[in-house]
Amino acid sequence: MYVKSIERVGVTSFPAHYSGPTxxxxxxxxxxxxxxxxxxxxxxxxxxxxxxxxxxxxxxxxxxxxxxxxxxxxxxxxxxxxxxxxxxxxxxxxxxxxxxxxxxxxxxxxxxxxxxxxxxxxxxxxxxxxxxxxxxxxxxxxxxxxxxxxxxxxxxxxxxGSRPELTLDRARPGQRVVAHGRIGWSAAGLALLERFGRRVPEHLLPLIDAHCAPALTPGRGVVARATGATAMTDNSDGLIVDLSTIARRSGVGIDLHSADIMPPSIVWEAAELLDADPWEWVLTGGEDHTLLATTAGEPPSGFRSIGRVVRGDSVTIDGAAPRYGHGWVSF
The missing domain is CATH 3.30.1330.10 (PurM-like, N-terminal domain)
Structure with missing residues (x-):
């Protein structure tokens, strides 16, 4: 488990430089x-x-x-x-x-x-x-x-406005699957923290930042709804898990395009350093809070296409079962 699996380190011990009254x-x-x-x-x-x-x-x-x-x-x-x-x-x-x-x-x-x-x-x-x-x-x-x-x-x-809210049950076959934000960065940052703490090469610090303080561009959800998005969620529990929820609730399948969710070079470098598979971070990591939506039109401003809604009942990648399918669960 890559995200939210942090083990407790005992009674909370705050950094020494936070001095003064408690x-x-x-x-x-x-x-x-x-x-x-x-x-x-x-x-x-x-x-x-x-x-x-x-x-x-x-x-x-x-x-x-x-x-x-x-x-x-x-x-x-x-x-x-x-x-x-x-x-x-x-x-x-x-x-x-x-x-x-x-x-x-x-x-x-x-x-x-x-x-x-x-x-x-x-x-x-x-x-x-x-x-x-x-x-x-x-x-x-x-x-x-x-x-x-x-x-x-x-x-x-x-x-x-009068447009419906973007619930999980309105994806339909033939629509695009689009995303706004990074995928896999938070999980890569957590893996680096677990091995090195914050003492990582400077060029990998954006991955640490992505886990400790994930970023989301304000207003993208409003833009997606205004331009015709049909269903949307955020990538909090893992890409496959969260898109599987849309697929199940909408009664459809989702086929992702591997070329469109390919780990970027910074994630590959972290994986090489840790001897890990970056695809596990991308598919199961979560906590990037990337917005994942479906739409019948072109990707809304700030979004990119990552796949298609198809007939079926599961999430696939290039038509095949994903290499990893687990994600975060609370219990």
Missing amino acids: LGDVGEHRAIEAIIAAAPSSRNGDDAAVLSHASPNSRAVATTDMLIEGRHFRVDWSTPEEIGRKSIVQNFADIEAMGARPIAALLAVSAPPHTPLAYLRGIAEGINTQVGAYSAELVGGDLTSGNDLVLSVTAIGSLG
């Missing part, structure tokens, strides 16, 4: 004040956030996801800013996958009392950076003491 020293209220200062919003600070009324002919979209230290990230691999950015990307990707626009996020944190206040502030700063890229805001949340560092983010989006 959450246990300052207490809940000062810690919350630090979060609000790092990710300011005029809607945050009361019992609940009141969002602007949605425009006519629009609907609200909501999703939630968790990050658990030792399972989804490690504090000796990721900076707190990267953890904050990752928590938003993995949630906003789900909003984008519906063809909607993220507008707000809520953050719930469980943290050990010895967590440095500066570390929590860094997470909030990373969140603020990422929500700012979407012109969204962190509008509230919760903070409690716990044995492990756990982040739970709830994302809220707006789905405007």
Whole structure:
């Protein structure tokens, strides 16, 4: 298993340079004040956030996801800013996958009392950076003491216009399969981290970045929906697993073109260094949060064609069963 299989390293030990008071020293209220200062919003600070009324002919979209230290990230691999950015990307990707626009996020944190206040502030700063890229805001949340560092983010989006949301069950034979974003980079970065930590050749650092703080271009989901995409998801659990979900829900097959999902040179170099098969990262890795969609027309702006929807009930590559088909499962 390549993604989200990080083993726990014992009680959370934060990097030494995060000195100063801990959450246990300052207490809940000062810690919350630090979060609000790092990710300011005029809607945050009361019992609940009141969002602007949605425009006519629009609907609200909501999703939630968790990050658990030792399972989804490690504090000796990721900076707190990267953890904050990752928590938003993995949630906003789900909003984008519906063809909607993220507008707000809520953050719930469980943290050990010895967590440095500066570390929590860094997470909030990373969140603020990422929500700012979407012109969204962190509008509230919760903070409690716990044995492990756990982040739970709830994302809220707006789905405007009369076009249907991009659900998983509307792919049809003859349509294109298109993708926006990288595939296999996060899994390659995790494999490098497991072997070398962050001490890798400089030209491979983008793979580390892809795992610790995956990137997604804001607005691509909205563009895909506006230009006629029919179904969409994000690559969080593995390319074959996530496309198999669309295939199963839509009652179709999906045939990928190997030339269009070929690992790039940087992924091949990492595989050679680790004596690994880069195709396993591409097909099973996940956590790139690449948008995967189907459309009857040309690829939307920012997307590329990677295959076709066909008659059948499975995902194939060049008409044959994929070499790897597993992916991430929680249990």
